Amino acid sequence: xxxxxxxxxxxxxxxxxxxxxxxxxxxxxxxxxxxxxxxxxxxxxxxxxxxxxxxxxxxxxxxxxxxxxxxxxxxxxxxxxxxxxxxxxxxxxxxxxxxxxxxxxxxxxxxxxxxxxxxxxxxxxxxxxxxxxxxxxxxxxxxxxxxxxxxxxxxxxxxxxxxxxxxxxxxxxxxxxxxxxxxxxxxxxxxxxxxxxxxxxxxxxxxxxxxxxxxxxxxxxxxx
Amino acid sequence: xxxxxxxxxxxxxxxxxxxxxxxxxxxxxxxxxxxxxxxxxxxxxxxxxxxxxxxxxxxxxxxxxxxxxxxxxxxxxxxxxxxxxxxxxxxxxxxxxxxxxxxxxxxxxxxxxxxxxxxxxxxxxxxxxxxxxxxxxxxxxxxxxxxxxxxxxxxxxxxxxxxxxxxxxxxxxxxxxxxxxxxxxxxxxxxxxxxxxxxxxxxxxxxxxxxxxxxxxxxxxxxxxxxxxxx
Numbered sequence: 001x002x003x004x005x006x007x008x009x010x011x012x013x014x015x016x017x018x019x020x021x022x023x024x025x026x027x028x029x030x031x032x033x034x035x036x037x038x039x040x041x042x043x044x045x046x047x048x049x050x051x052x053x054x055x056x057x058x059x060x061x062x063x064x065x066x067x068x069x070x071x072x073x074x075x076x077x078x079x080x081x082x083x084x085x086x087x088x089x090x091x092x093x094x095x096x097x098x099x100x101x102x103x104x105x106x107x108x109x110x111x112x113x114x115x116x117x118x119x120x121x122x123x124x125x126x127x128x129x130x131x132x133x134x135x136x137x138x139x140x141x142x143x144x145x146x147x148x149x150x151x152x153x154x155x156x157x158x159x160x161x162x163x164x165x166x167x168x169x170x171x172x173x174x175x176x177x178x179x180x181x182x183x184x185x186x187x188x189x190x191x192x193x194x195x196x197x198x199x200x201x202x203x204x205x206x207x208x209x210x211x212x213x214x215x216x217x218x219x220x221x222x223x224x
Numbered sequence: 225x226x227x228x229x230x231x232x233x234x235x236x237x238x239x240x241x242x243x244x245x246x247x248x249x250x251x252x253x254x255x256x257x258x259x260x261x262x263x264x265x266x267x268x269x270x271x272x273x274x275x276x277x278x279x280x281x282x283x284x285x286x287x288x289x290x291x292x293x294x295x296x297x298x299x300x301x302x303x304x305x306x307x308x309x310x311x312x313x314x315x316x317x318x319x320x321x322x323x324x325x326x327x328x329x330x331x332x333x334x335x336x337x338x339x340x341x342x343x344x345x346x347x348x349x350x351x352x353x354x355x356x357x358x359x360x361x362x363x364x365x366x367x368x369x370x371x372x373x374x375x376x377x378x379x380x381x382x383x384x385x386x387x388x389x390x391x392x393x394x395x396x397x398x399x400x401x402x403x404x405x406x407x408x409x410x411x412x413x414x415x416x417x418x419x420x421x422x423x424x425x426x427x428x429x430x431x432x433x434x435x436x437x438x439x440x441x442x443x444x445x446x447x448x449x450x451x452x453x454x455x
Contacts, residue, residue, distance in 0.1 A: 059316075069319050072318070089288055091299070099295065
């Protein structure tokens with residue numbers, strides 16, 4: 001029976017992009033349902049009652065939530081174009097770095113976006129320290145996955161678009177080509193991959209949204 | 225096929241995260257050297273093996289370090305693949321197990337910590353309510369995953385059993401010290417029975433600390449935290 005695949009996403013969610021990339025890299029057809037998070041659909045609430053968030057992948061009526069869980073599911077269900085290495089140790093490293101992106105790097109970058117003054121001054125070196133770990137791990141490979149993108153590249157991928165936008169919005173340079181040469185090159189290579197190029201949300205719309213997030217977080221309490 | 229490469233685990237007996245790795249290794253009957261860290265210090269080996277997080281557990285297999293407890297459990301399952309699978313075989317069941325394990329680590333455990341470490345009494349109470357709510361969700365998940373069998377994993381302990389079961393020592397300490405119930409015959413009857421079965425399992429019983437011993441340890445930690453100079 002033909003697979004029925006649906007992706008619940010928003011136009012701007014970087015986590016949903018991971019799923020889009022994985023599905024397209026595997027050549028899979030799917031239906032997209034765009035959600036308005038201020039008015040969540042009954043289906044979304046039914047499919048992800050725990051978090052009520054996107055992305056959700058629904059495969060033949062069965063929902064899966066949490067982007068890294070969804071990625072592993074896609075990888076295990078469809079063998080073509082593997083995203084994880086075969087070697088158990090390399091797989092463990094891929095999972096470790098994906099977790100690092102979500103649990104450490106992401107928040108440290110958000111902290112730079114949503115703060116100012118002293119707080120922001122403290123947040124910048126923390127974000128750079130996390131980026132340094134990524135820089136070291138790249139070890140001169142084109143991608144974490146080797147010659148083609150894999151699990152870790154997909155987990156980290158949002159940075160290739162969002163970091164430059166955050167830099168533009170805050171006026172703070174996080175990725176200097178001389179201090180992060182590997183990440184700089186990785187970002188260029190990543191953005192050149194056809195599936196990646198084809199799916200970024202519109203740049204200007206993203207800048208407006210990220211700007212809006214910064215302003216909302218910095219607004220004095222009681223003015224929201 | 226099982227490898228005879230040297231296996232070491234850096235950890236400490238009170239840590240639920242370390243326990244996960246030990247249970248996985250026990251399930252696979254893998255011999256390992258348990259290198260215990262001393263409270264308050266971090267060994268050179270730990271700092272070298274886990275420079276990013278500087279935390280336990282770290283599995284060192286043939287000199288290669290694997291960090292993060294659930295990553296270690298999956299690694300052990302991948303390497304010693306033929307003996308007693310830890311993750312379910314069906315991809316959807318695997319996704320459900322991974323989802324709830326991530327929920328436990330991302331949402332539920334921080335609430336459990338918050339019961340002891342919350343900045344105010346109000347915050348601690350809110351954390352308690354979140355813990356109870358989470359256990360209700362997990363009770364429901366148990367019904368769906370176990371399909372009438374004793375464990376989340378079915379007939380035998382699996383990934384989600386390990387993810388949640390490793391906290392049973394601390395759940396019992398929290399209940400004892402707070403004089404309250406988290407696992408409740410009335411609200412979470414399946415989890416109550418499951419907890420008994422889990423703790424009695426051969427792969428668990430030697431690595432699950434006794435509640436009294438863990439409570440002593442918790443008291444000592446709290447005393448240390450109170451006497452530490454303010455940040």
